[in-house]
Amino acid sequence: MFRYVVKRLLQAIPVLLGLSIVVFLLMHVFSPDPAPVVLGEHATQAQMHAWRNSMGLNKPLIQQYFSFLIGFLHGDLGVSYYTHTSVTKEIMSRFPATVELALVAIVLASVIGIALGVVSAVHKGTPIDAVSMLLALVGISMPIFWSGVLMIILFSGVLHWLPSGGRINPLLAPVGGTGLFLVDTLLSGDMEAFVDALRHIILPALALSLYSMAIITRMTRSSMLDALNEDYVRTARAKGLTPHRVHKHHALRNAMLPVTTVIGLQLGSLLGGAMLTETVFAWPGIGKFIVDSILKSDFPIVQGTVMLIGVIFVIINLIVDIIYAFLDPRIKYTKEEG
Amino acid sequence: MAEATADTVKPTAEKGESIWDDVWYSLSHNVTAMVSLGFIALVALLAILSAIFPQILPYDPYAQDLSQSFAAPSAAHWFGCDQQGRDIFSRVIVGGQVSLTVGLLSVSISLVVGVTLGAIAGYKGGKVDTVIMRCMDVLLAVPSILLAITFMAALGKGIDKAVVAIGLVSIPEYARIVRSQILSVKENDYVSAARVIGDSDAKIIFRHVLPNVAPSIIVRATLGISSAILDAAALGFLGLGVQPPQAEWGDMLGRGRNYIFQAPHAMIYPGLAITLTVLAFNLLGDGIRDAVDPKSRRR
Numbered sequence: 001m002f003r004y005v006v007k008r009l010l011q012a013i014p015v016l017l018g019l020s021i022v023v024f025l026l027m028h029v030f031s032p033d034p035a036p037v038v039l040g041e042h043a044t045q046a047q048m049h050a051w052r053n054s055m056g057l058n059k060p061l062i063q064q065y066f067s068f069l070i071g072f073l074h075g076d077l078g079v080s081y082y083t084h085t086s087v088t089k090e091i092m093s094r095f096p097a098t099v100e101l102a103l104v105a106i107v108l109a110s111v112i113g114i115a116l117g118v119v120s121a122v123h124k125g126t127p128i129d130a131v132s133m134l135l136a137l138v139g140i141s142m143p144i145f146w147s148g149v150l151m152i153i154l155f156s157g158v159l160h161w162l163p164s165g166g167r168i169n170p171l172l173a174p175v176g177g178t179g180l181f182l183v184d185t186l187l188s189g190d191m192e193a194f195v196d197a198l199r200h201i202i203l204p205a206l207a208l209s210l211y212s213m214a215i216i217t218r219m220t221r222s223s224m225l226d227a228l229n230e231d232y233v234r235t236a237r238a239k240g241l242t243p244h245r246v247h248k249h250h251a252l253r254n255a256m257l258p259v260t261t262v263i264g265l266q267l268g269s270l271l272g273g274a275m276l277t278e279t280v281f282a283w284p285g286i287g288k289f290i291v292d293s294i295l296k297s298d299f300p301i302v303q304g305t306v307m308l309i310g311v312i313f314v315i316i317n318l319i320v321d322i323i324y325a326f327l328d329p330r331i332k333y334t335k336e337e338g
Numbered sequence: 339m340a341e342a343t344a345d346t347v348k349p350t351a352e353k354g355e356s357i358w359d360d361v362w363y364s365l366s367h368n369v370t371a372m373v374s375l376g377f378i379a380l381v382a383l384l385a386i387l388s389a390i391f392p393q394i395l396p397y398d399p400y401a402q403d404l405s406q407s408f409a410a411p412s413a414a415h416w417f418g419c420d421q422q423g424r425d426i427f428s429r430v431i432v433g434g435q436v437s438l439t440v441g442l443l444s445v446s447i448s449l450v451v452g453v454t455l456g457a458i459a460g461y462k463g464g465k466v467d468t469v470i471m472r473c474m475d476v477l478l479a480v481p482s483i484l485l486a487i488t489f490m491a492a493l494g495k496g497i498d499k500a501v502v503a504i505g506l507v508s509i510p511e512y513a514r515i516v517r518s519q520i521l522s523v524k525e526n527d528y529v530s531a532a533r534v535i536g537d538s539d540a541k542i543i544f545r546h547v548l549p550n551v552a553p554s555i556i557v558r559a560t561l562g563i564s565s566a567i568l569d570a571a572a573l574g575f576l577g578l579g580v581q582p583p584q585a586e587w588g589d590m591l592g593r594g595r596n597y598i599f600q601a602p603h604a605m606i607y608p609g610l611a612i613t614l615t616v617l618a619f620n621l622l623g624d625g626i627r628d629a630v631d632p633k634s635r636r637r
Contacts, residue, residue, distance in 0.1 A: 014472055
């Protein structure tokens with residue numbers, strides 16, 4: 001297993017190196033000059049030249065790339081064109097918000113998705129199955145930002161049950177800790193702040209989870225149907241076990257293998273969806289941050305965030321593969337040998 | 339045999355000889371897929387007709403009438419009006435032109451480039467395969483919508499750039515499908531036979547190998563159009579798509595967002611247009627997959 005993990009990590013190096021080249025080229029070669037955008041239309045040529053000098057943009061490209069790469073390896077992603085603050089600091093201050101949102105979304109997607117998928121498979125061909133599958137299809141067909149908007153209209157505008165945006169009432173925001181407000185408020189025993197954070201996260205997490213929920217439902221159903229047709233399930237039934245026991249202990253356990261992979265991969269794709277959800281719900285995470293930075297040509301932030309998400313993606317894929325190998329000894333053996 | 343019903347006799351009577359006749363036969367008997375195809379045809383027809391004969395639209399989609407700003411849906415304006423008093427129904431119809439064009443063109447880009455790269459990688463193997471597939475891994479290293487947005491940041495706003503950005507980020511999906519399919523068919527006897535009689539690599543790939551992997555590519559491309567429409571809408575929503583005053587569904591949603599409680603209809607109808615169109619492509623894609631691979635129907 002150790003050798004497999006090392007091998008996978010080594011394989012990730014050229015991919016991340018390639019990503020750094022693509023992102024760097026996009027930002028420094030194909031993009032229009034950021035100076036007029038950052039300094040405004042009325043900036044003189046001399047001012048723009050001085051600004052480019054101060055940002056190191058007049059150096060040869062190859063030198064710029066290597067200083068970006070070396071900085072990245074040391075955790076230094078440069079400074080924002082606008083605030084001159086460290087990009088790493090800016091990203092890290094927003095990162096917990098995105099992690100919290102993605103984690104709550106994946107829990108919602110997994111719990112509801114697996115439940116719907118199992119119910120659909122067990123009641124295949126019934127109206128329950130048809131409704132679940134229809135919901136799943138609508139889930140993958142709805143733009144994530146539109147479902148968010150509909151939820152805001154209904155739950156905030158019409159029913160006034162939940163807030164339409166933000167992460168917590170600023171007066172209640174916990175200071176320090178993990179940066180995950182639900183965890184921090186719970187640990188400090190501040191239930192008022194916990195409930196407020198929970199009320200803020202419900203809608204964005206639900207909107208973000210819909211697509212993954214749909215994928216997990218479809219995968220669980222299909223994988224459960226395969227398992228229900230296996231000989232060992234027939235044997236379990238023939239032994240006289242109750243349907244509940246057969247479904248839970250024999251079919252579901254085996255059906256979970258591919259579902260686990262899908263859940264892991266969905267966690268990665270949630271980072272993409274987070275950009276849209278965070279924009280809709282004014283959620284102060286890295287998704288909204290990168291969109292705002294792109295719109296104002298703050299390229300160091302774009303570069304840094306894309307690279308960070310690339311690293312997270314690689315790590316998630318690796319963890320998914322390790323869990324898969326752990327759950328299925330056959331795969332572990334093959335991969336270690338290979 | 340005398341008791342054979344019409345159902346049991348019909349398939350053999352109507353079935354054609356080629357695989358495509360079989361696929362079409364199966365597809366044409368799938369009600370959901372046919373309704374979806376009908377819906378897509380309707381949206382496409384309205385988009386084309388409104389481009390050629392704008393007079394078929396109830397209102398000029400670009401004409402502002404501030405007295406009608408945020409007018410609610412009514413008999414005069416079926417979907418209501420937006421902030422500038424423009425008729426949302428007319429703009430939704432015209433918006434279909436952009437969404438369908440982006441969907442089809444970007445899938446064409448990823449299809450042509452992805453299939454070519456995947457075919458070369460799978461057929462050639464060795465170092466060529468490694469280099470091509472590692473490049474594909476780089477494009478898969480971040481969520482596709484993030485990559486598309488980064489491309490847009492570099493290329494600038496505009497629908498033509500959105501087509502390129504969405505097309506580029508989907509290339510790896512096609513390359514991977516084609517590569518794996520080619521790996522499984524290239525050792526077949528008919529490929530070896532073609533090689534023995536001296537066919538060139540290109541001829542073998544395009545004549546003998548690709549037709550065999552075409553069905554799975556078509557299924558993927560149909561589903562790919564739906565994700566391209568969603569990605570295009572996302573770019574439009576973030577303000578990176580069309581230039582004003584051009585109507586596009588995602589852009590309409592993005593602009594309506596500031597008036598979400600004041601005029602929810604300005605967001606509901608464009609969103610519904612995206613969802614129904616994407617749903618139709620997804621259902622059609624599922625239908626084609628069932629027709630191409632009857633085993634998948636069990637699920």
